[in-house]
Amino acid sequence: MDIEQTCLDLAELARDVGPDPNRRVSTMAAGLVGSEILRIAGEIRAVVAAGRPVCNLTVGDFDPRYFPIPEVLLEGVRKALDEGETNYPPANGMPDLRQAVARFYERDLGLRYPVDSVLIVAGARPVIYCIFLTLCDPGDRVIYTIPSWNSNHYVHLAGATGVPLVCGPESRFLPTRDELLPLLPGARLLCLNSPLNPTGTAFERGTLLGICEAVLAENEARARRGERPLYVMYDQIYWMLCFGDTAHVTPPELLPEMARYTLFVDGISKAFAATGLRVGWGVGPVDVISRMSAVLGHVGAWAPRAEQVATAALLDDAAGIRRYQASFKRRLAVRLDLLHQGFQAMKGRGLPVESIPPMGAIYLTARIHPFGRRTPDGTPLRTNRDVRRYVLEAAGIGIVPFGAFGSTVDEGWFRLSVGAVSEADVEAALPRLEEALRRLE
Secondary structure, three states, X not given: OOOOOOOOOOHHHHHOOOOOXXXXXXXXXXXXXXXXXXXXXXXXXXHHHOOOOOEEOOOOOOOOOOXXXXXXXXXXXXXXXXXXXXXXXXXXXXXXXXXXXXXXXXXXXXXXXXXXXXXXXXXXXXXXXXXXXXXXXXXXXXXXXXXXXXXXXXXXXXXXXXXXXEOOHHHOOOXXXXXXXXXXOOEEEEEEEOXXXXXXXXXXXXXXXXXXXXXXXXXXXXXXXXXXXXXXXXXXXXOOOEOOOOOOOOHHHHOHHHHHOEEEEEEOOOOOOOOOOOOEEEEOOHHHHHHHHHHHHHHOOOOOHHHHHHHHHHHOOHHHHHHHHHHXXXXXXXXXXXXXXXXXXXXXXXXXXXXXXXXXXXXXXXXXXXXXXXXXXXXXXXXXXXXXXXXXXXXXXXXXXXXXXXXXXXXXXXXXXXXXXXXXXXXXXXXXXXXXXXXXX
């Protein structure tokens, strides 16, 4: 005889936050700011749902229709799953992959690290989180630039004290030695990213060399005083996506002593359009990496085993990487150049736009600044948010303001990402933007 199961409807209780919602969670969780990019994505979905075309330049991701992952990676994952590679990997990563990363860095970056310097993680974000938790005690000072991706949020997660440095277009939104010098004393971590998200700009050799010299001088002085060192988190997740004459440089390449203080953030997500496979790695001093591995072991944020096996084979296929990168980078560069040339042409025709030539990553930095003008329905454009909404509604183009990357000023700077659009999408969007700007009063 069947026994009828009673189902409790808990929807009302589950949604009840009580009289003081913030007291139900930690102070850290209550104060954590949500993602501006995700909020913008929600608005774009609403426009698309209404049946209007949108050229979505907001997401730092790749549409596999235009940018599929390498075939060797795809087949490698399938083969690994067929062979039963479905259980837990070692907490610090599969030995074959750690060795492959070390060989990859020696072959392509000219940096010979021991395998013990390599930690495999589920994408770049857990690497960054592990670096913050491993190096920073509550209240420690962390220097990061504005604009930058999520640095302020990781500072909050770690309970550290943020030391933001606003960088402008005159330095391609990257810091210089002179700007950093007064901030280094007493700091625990310096966050650098090249090519930079959101701007797509990259360090030149001389600029990075000056910063490294300042870091080493600071640490030499600290060693004499018996103080803790200053570390550099060097996020180079986009390093393989440099365009034209741009050459990627690293701190240890310029000054080998920097290997004692540099933590690399890297992975396959951007260089191989494999954002969803979640294979990243940290590379750095053995003692720090071992402590990061201990943190990771408790969090459990390791990359899936099958994907690790496949990535090891990918990184050892030097010829295959060159073939894939040649095609991949060409298609990205075409889209970035189309955007940049389109903005420059509009600027030449007197419209309130400009752009910075792309150097790397999948982003174009563009400025749209029709401030003080009014939309056809009489709405004044006063802020970046006003401009973003108008561009979406009037031109069907989704863009991300630098406010999503820590900026607090309304100067009209935006990130335009080309990973999820076709060349035809870009070509069709530019005339719509020009028409929308010409309609302003």
